[in-house]
Amino acid sequence: MTDTAPAIELKGISKAFGPVQANKDISIRVMPGTIHGIIGENGAGKSTLMSILYGFYKADAGEIFIAGRKTDIPDSQAAIAAGIGMVFQHFKLVENFTVLENIILGAEDGRLLKPSLSKARKSLISLSEDYGLNVDPDALIQDIGVGMQQRVEILKALYRQADILILDEPTGVLTPAEADQLFRILGRLRSEGKTIILITHKLREIMEITDTVSVMRRGQMTATVKTAETSPQELAELMVGRKVLLRVNKEPATPGDVILDVRGLRVVDDKGVERLRGIDLQIRAGEVLGLAGVAGNGQSELLEVLGGYADGTGSVMLNGTPLDLSGKKSDGQSRRARGVAHVPEDRQREGLIMDFQAWENNVFGYHHDDRFNSGLLMDHAAIRADAEDKMARFDVRPPDPTLAAKNFSGGNQQKIVLAREIERNPDLLLIGQPTRGVDIGAIEFIHEQIIALRDQGKAILLVSVELEEILALSDRIAVMFDGQIMGERAADQTDEKELGLLMAGITDTENEHSVAEVEANLARAGGDARKEV
Amino acid sequence: MDYITLIQLLDSTVRLATPLLLACLAGLFSERAGVFDIGLEGKMLAAAFFSAALASLTGSVWLGLAAGIGASMVLSAVHGLASITFRGNQLISGVAINFLAAGMTVLIAQDWFAQGGRTPSLFGGARFEPITLPFAEAMENAPIIGPLYEELISGHSILVYAAFLAVPLTWWILFRTRFGLRLRAVGENPAAVDTAGVSVVGLRYAAVGIAGLLCGVAGAYLSTALQAGFVKDMSAGRGFIALAALIFAKWRPWYALWATLLFGLFGALETRPDVIQAVIGIKVQGQLLGALPYLMTVVILAGFVGKAIPPRAGGEPYVKER
Numbered sequence: 001m002t003d004t005a006p007a008i009e010l011k012g013i014s015k016a017f018g019p020v021q022a023n024k025d026i027s028i029r030v031m032p033g034t035i036h037g038i039i040g041e042n043g044a045g046k047s048t049l050m051s052i053l054y055g056f057y058k059a060d061a062g063e064i065f066i067a068g069r070k071t072d073i074p075d076s077q078a079a080i081a082a083g084i085g086m087v088f089q090h091f092k093l094v095e096n097f098t099v100l101e102n103i104i105l106g107a108e109d110g111r112l113l114k115p116s117l118s119k120a121r122k123s124l125i126s127l128s129e130d131y132g133l134n135v136d137p138d139a140l141i142q143d144i145g146v147g148m149q150q151r152v153e154i155l156k157a158l159y160r161q162a163d164i165l166i167l168d169e170p171t172g173v174l175t176p177a178e179a180d181q182l183f184r185i186l187g188r189l190r191s192e193g194k195t196i197i198l199i200t201h202k203l204r205e206i207m208e209i210t211d212t213v214s215v216m217r218r219g220q221m222t223a224t225v226k227t228a229e230t231s232p233q234e235l236a237e238l239m240v241g242r243k244v245l246l247r248v249n250k251e252p253a254t255p256g257d258v259i260l261d262v263r264g265l266r267v268v269d270d271k272g273v274e275r276l277r278g279i280d281l282q283i284r285a286g287e288v289l290g291l292a293g294v295a296g297n298g299q300s301e302l303l304e305v306l307g308g309y310a311d312g313t314g315s316v317m318l319n320g321t322p323l324d325l326s327g328k329k330s331d332g333q334s335r336r337a338r339g340v341a342h343v344p345e346d347r348q349r350e351g352l353i354m355d356f357q358a359w360e361n362n363v364f365g366y367h368h369d370d371r372f373n374s375g376l377l378m379d380h381a382a383i384r385a386d387a388e389d390k391m392a393r394f395d396v397r398p399p400d401p402t403l404a405a406k407n408f409s410g411g412n413q414q415k416i417v418l419a420r421e422i423e424r425n426p427d428l429l430l431i432g433q434p435t436r437g438v439d440i441g442a443i444e445f446i447h448e449q450i451i452a453l454r455d456q457g458k459a460i461l462l463v464s465v466e467l468e469e470i471l472a473l474s475d476r477i478a479v480m481f482d483g484q485i486m487g488e489r490a491a492d493q494t495d496e497k498e499l500g501l502l503m504a505g506i507t508d509t510e511n512e513h514s515v516a517e518v519e520a521n522l523a524r525a526g527g528d529a530r531k532e533v
Numbered sequence: 534m535d536y537i538t539l540i541q542l543l544d545s546t547v548r549l550a551t552p553l554l555l556a557c558l559a560g561l562f563s564e565r566a567g568v569f570d571i572g573l574e575g576k577m578l579a580a581a582f583f584s585a586a587l588a589s590l591t592g593s594v595w596l597g598l599a600a601g602i603g604a605s606m607v608l609s610a611v612h613g614l615a616s617i618t619f620r621g622n623q624l625i626s627g628v629a630i631n632f633l634a635a636g637m638t639v640l641i642a643q644d645w646f647a648q649g650g651r652t653p654s655l656f657g658g659a660r661f662e663p664i665t666l667p668f669a670e671a672m673e674n675a676p677i678i679g680p681l682y683e684e685l686i687s688g689h690s691i692l693v694y695a696a697f698l699a700v701p702l703t704w705w706i707l708f709r710t711r712f713g714l715r716l717r718a719v720g721e722n723p724a725a726v727d728t729a730g731v732s733v734v735g736l737r738y739a740a741v742g743i744a745g746l747l748c749g750v751a752g753a754y755l756s757t758a759l760q761a762g763f764v765k766d767m768s769a770g771r772g773f774i775a776l777a778a779l780i781f782a783k784w785r786p787w788y789a790l791w792a793t794l795l796f797g798l799f800g801a802l803e804t805r806p807d808v809i810q811a812v813i814g815i816k817v818q819g820q821l822l823g824a825l826p827y828l829m830t831v832v833i834l835a836g837f838v839g840k841a842i843p844p845r846a847g848g849e850p851y852v853k854e855r
Contacts (some may be wrong), residue, residue: 054728056853077730092725094718095845105718106729108711116711156729 005068007032007164007195008053013062015048022048024219026062030212032163035186035196037206037227040216041239041439042410046199049216050166054086055079066164080107085157089169091149095142099135099152100124103159120159127158131188145522147178154185165189166197171205175294176467176500177518183209201440203232204468215239240440250451253475256285258317259459260306260428265314265325267301275301276312277483283428283459288450290474290491291463294503294522298483299463300345303432306461307342308335319427336365341421343414345432345463351417352405359387359401362420390419395445411442418446422453429453432463447473467496481505536677540684542801542808547689548759550797551696552577552751556775557782557789558703559747565707565784566740567720567846571627572612573748574772575634580605580752582638585652585763586645588659594757597659601756602749608634609745617737620850631772639765652756652763661690661758690758692750697790699747704786716740720844723851733851748772777830783841796826 006029015023023045030036040046052059055073064071066082073079079086093102100120108116121137128134133151141149150170157165167186171179186196186209198210206213207227214224215238223238237243260283267276276298283289293299304310311326318338324330332342344350352361363372363383372383387401394415396408405413414434421429434450435443450473454460464470470477474491479502486502487509498509504518556573563570580601588597608630615626639650646652666687672679707713719726719736727733755771756763778796782788802809803822810816833841 075730076728080730086728088728092722092728094721094725096721097714097718101714102725105714105725106731108714111711113709113711113714 004032006030006065007067008197009065009068010049010053011063011065013049013052013059013064015052015057015059021219023052023059026216026221028214028221028224030164030195030197032067032195033190033193034211035190035198035209037210037213038197038199038216039201039203039206039213039235039239041201041441042437043439044216044239045219046216047168048219050086050168050197050199053079053166054084080160080162083161083163084166085154085160085162085164086166087150087153087157087168087170089172091153093141093149093152096140098138098140099144100137102141102152103137103156107160123159124155127155130192131158132185133158145519146173147175147181147519147522150174150182151185163193164195164197166199168199169201170198171200171202172465173295175503175518175522176496177504177513179205202468203235206235207232217241236440242441248447248451248472250473251455253287253454255287255475256457258282259285259319260461261315261317262306263315263317265302265305265312265316267298267305267310267312269301275483276305278314279483279485281478281485281488283461285427285459286454286457287475288454288460288462288473290470290477291461291480292467292470292477292499292503293465293480295465297480297503299480300432301483302480303342303345303430303461303463306335306340307344307430308332308340332365333368336424336426339427341424341426341429343417343421343429343431343434345436347410347413347417352413354406355404357402357404358391358396358408358416359384361405361416362387362390362401364420366420366424390423391416394419394449409439409442410437411439411446414438414446415442418449422449426458428459428461430461430463433465434462435464435466435469467499470499471496479503537680538808540680542798542805544685544688545801545804546794546797547685547693548797549800550793551689551693552754552759552771553775553778553793553796554696554790555692555699555747555751555754556772557778557793558699558786559744559751560776560779561703561782561784561786561789562716562740562747563744564779564847565720565844566716566737567723567844567849567851568612568616568737568741569623569627569848570612570741570744571624571773571776572608572630572634573744573775574768574770575627575631576605576608576745576748577752577755577772578631578638578766578768579608579634580749581756581767582642582652582752582763584749584753585655585756586642588655588757589646589652589762592657592659594655594659594661597757598750598753601753602746605749605752606742606745609741609748613738613741616850617734617741620852623848623850635766638763642763642765650765655757655761659757660761661692661754663688663690664694690754692754692758695750696754700786700790703789707786712739717844720846723846724853727851727853737851774826777826780830780841780843781826781833784844799823799825 008030010026010028013023013026026049038046048057051057053064053073055075055078058074064073071082073082100117103124104116104120109119110116124137133155135148135151135155170182174182190196200206210227212224213227213230213235215222215235217239262279262281265276265279266274269275279302281289291299301310305312305325308331311330313325316323316325318340323338348354372379384401391399391401396412396415405416408416434446438446450460462470462473471491476488477491477494477499478488479486479499481503482505486505486507501509501513505521506513556577560570560573583604584597584601587600588594612626612630615621616623642650642652669683669687673683707717715726715731715736719733723733726736755767760767774796778789778792781792799822803819806816806819
């Protein structure tokens with residue numbers, strides 16, 4: 001084993017985008033037949049490094065060796081020729097093509113399609129059998145679920161005879177059961193001698209499946225260790241560069257009166273599809289209700305209707321008085337007046353105006369407040385002072401209110417939104433994907449803020465696709481599937497496995513269920529709503 | 534309406550549908566590859582002028598055709614450069630081409646021929662003459678089939694037959710060849726093509742080039758077959774009607790044939806108000822018929838008759854994502 005050449009060896013790779021050094025003198029060796037994890041925060045340079053390996057970017061300096069041979073990779077074609085296959089986070093599939101057409105695209109054998117298609121069909125069958133990658137060759141991509149789409153991406157790479165497979169954040173869109181199935185496939189690929197690079201920010205996945213792991217921080221490789229010889233705590237510290245709390249410190253909740261009482265809430269979207277099919281839930285003062293579910297099962301619609309930018313029917317009581325679900329008094333402005341604050345799921349599109357400066361973003365939704373206005377005109381000095389104050393208290397970096405929102409990192413953008421919404425002392429906070437695209441250091445801070453707000457006796461509705469986050473923050477957890485609530489559990493009396501089944505619409509959580517069953521159920525729910533996300 | 538009138542009407546439908554069909558297929562190639570092309574009109578117009586000009590100067594309609602295709606492809610290259618290489622706005626580039634062609638053709642025509650922005654009338658070998666298909670005259674007197682064959686099927690210029698043959702050819706290229714698969718993919722998800730190691734830019738230029746070729750033929754047909762010479766603004770909005778037909782046809786070759794034939798029929802009826810009056814008993818303004826293709830397109834776009842889904846990546850320049 002010691003005399004085999006590494007499947008991939010990078011030596012001194014550097015890449016700068018203008019003044020930003022995305023990769024700095026990175027060296028890495030990956031042995032054949034192993035799974036190598038690359039872990040790091042957002043913006044640490046993982047994706048840049050893999051893009052260089054796949055020929056999307058040209059490195060400023062450094063060398064690439066594939067199977068011991070120095071290889072130039074100027075474009076994706078060269079990467080494919082060198083036996084590298086990549087499964088991107090956002091799949092690169094043509095939606096209205098069949099699985100088979102997607103697989104041969106770019107790897108056709110001749111000018112006419114027919115021979116290529118029949119050859120691909122044969123090899124697809126044998127690949128599927130070899131690696132347990134079952135797909136339907138004639139299904140259109142738009143009709144199959146995300147799990148199967150991902151298998152198509154893997155098959156695309158294998159069809160091109162890839163020996164090295166790079167997967168970028170592959171579990172982001174999968175349910176726990178689907179993720180387990182993916183890991184089984186990866187294990188099988190490893191035993192067949194394939195080399196796999198797994199890019200992720202989830203420590204659990206690194207610990208579960210990889211043989212070795214490299215940690216990246218700010219464009220540099222801070223460590224490469226054997227997975228068996230490290231711990232999640234150590235990896236987290238290597239990623240962030242300081243000690244971090246992986247668990248949220250919180251006391252048991254002391255729930256008070258019912259703040260939000262939702263009964264029979266229904267929402268029909270503009271295509272006439274019923275997205276919420278009779279939702280019942282209550283949130284009390286001083287508790288966090290976590291809403292789990294695979295993205296696209298109605299969570300967004302629930303936030304929208306409660307936040308006041310979608311119409312619904314049913315009954316919603318806030319502090320014992322009904323909220324208008326349609327008409328003039330159902331807009332965001334009226335909701336804020338009633339004490340509902342909303343941190344939207346997509347902060348860049350719904351929470352901020354990216355080209356506007358931080359201080360301007362700081363007053364959206366509250367711009368009619370007396371303290372920000374003097375007569376007809378807005379009081380810019382007051383708004384600025386308020387923004388500076390909030391940015392200091394929420395540790396927004398850099399603390400410069402004149403910087404455009406787009407120039408802050410994801411975590412700092414989220415802090416700006418959070419500061420704006422929390423500081424108004426709402427009775428109910430709606431918060432969607434609070435830490436999506438946010439690095440570990442900022443996650444810790446945001447989680448602390450949410451718990452602090454709870455301890456002040458506020459009601460909090462938390463929507464997140466990250467089960468870990470839901471489990472860490474919530475007091476009670478409701479699981480949504482296909483526009484309905486499948487069940488509610490106390491956070492300390494459930495686990496990922498049980499929630500995972502509920503997320504797939506399986507309420508019988510006592511017995512064993514196969515992955516195929518989970519998938520079939522997901523596909524049944526409107527052809528898998530996740531694809532719209 | 535008697536049988537002969539019907540045949541005549543259909544005959545002129547075919548003539549009027551031909552340039553629409555060619556331009557529509559041109560748009561189909563371009564838009565299926567993700568490049569919107571509202572410059573069909575300008576390309577046709579430029580091709581119409583240069584075809585007529587060269588045919589007039591050399592006396593050879595084939596040289597004229599070549600010049601028309603050349604002119605159209607130069608404009609296509611401009612569109613490609615602006616919208617593919619420099620990732621500019623495809624609509625603005627198209628508008629620019631339309632204005633450029635409208636002004637340039639008249640200007641050059643005046644400079645070359647000094648006949649008030651037109652070319653001299655073409656005759657003889659400088660025009661595409663109707664082709665009489667075998668047995669057309671022999672069958673002339675056969676009942677029903679005779680006039681159908683002799684008037685409607687026979688007696689068109691070679692470009693008409695070429696246009697109709699282009700329909701199955703386009704279908705075959707798009708759905709049966711590697712090039713077609715890649716071309717459709719690049720209009721739906723260029724990132725998929727790029728990561729598969731195929732050049733997005735190359736494919737889009739190829740598509741825009743084919744569009745130029747077809748528009749060139751359409752323009753040449755206008756000035757050297759349908760008419761005998763170039764006159765100012767002779768494309769007369771056909772490029773836009775072809776775009777309307779493309780939407781009507783939901784970006785599919787066979788549907789494009791039916792859509793352009795339908796719009797051709799409207800054009801034919803516009804010149805025969807007597808026929809409409811005879812059939813439906815009311816006098817219909819010709820302008821109304823001229824507006825029908827646009828009205829129908831609005832109805833289609835509003836989603837009343839099925840949904841017209843354009844290629845997903847249409848109109849957007851491809852920028853590699855990180």
